[in-house]
Amino acid sequence: MSLDSKTNPQPTAATDIEAVSRQLAALREDMSQLAETVSGIAGRRGSRMAADIAEGFDEAKHYAESKGRSAEAQLEESVAAHPLMTIGFAAIAGFLVGALSRR
Secondary structure, rough: HHHHHHHHHHHHHHHHOOOOOOOOOOHHHHHHHHHHHHHHHHHHHHHHHHHHHHHHHHHHHHHHHHHHHHHOOOOOOHHHHHHHHHHHHHHHHHHHHHHHHHH
């Protein structure tokens, strides 16, 4: 029996090499599937992140528009309530711009 194990070392090594080759092929396939899965997850998260950023920009735009309209309405109310004071401020601003542009 010990004679058989000494005379047949080659089939055991070949079998081991084949087993390792199969395991490496399976590992390559698993790595490929894992890469595809990670890529898909990253793509979905990237899409969600882009959508969140776009939504944030839309909210900021609407906020700025509403604040701008509010400030415009307050300015119109102030001008309507104090027309002479508004004319005085405009005249002073005009004189200051004229004085600074002469230099």
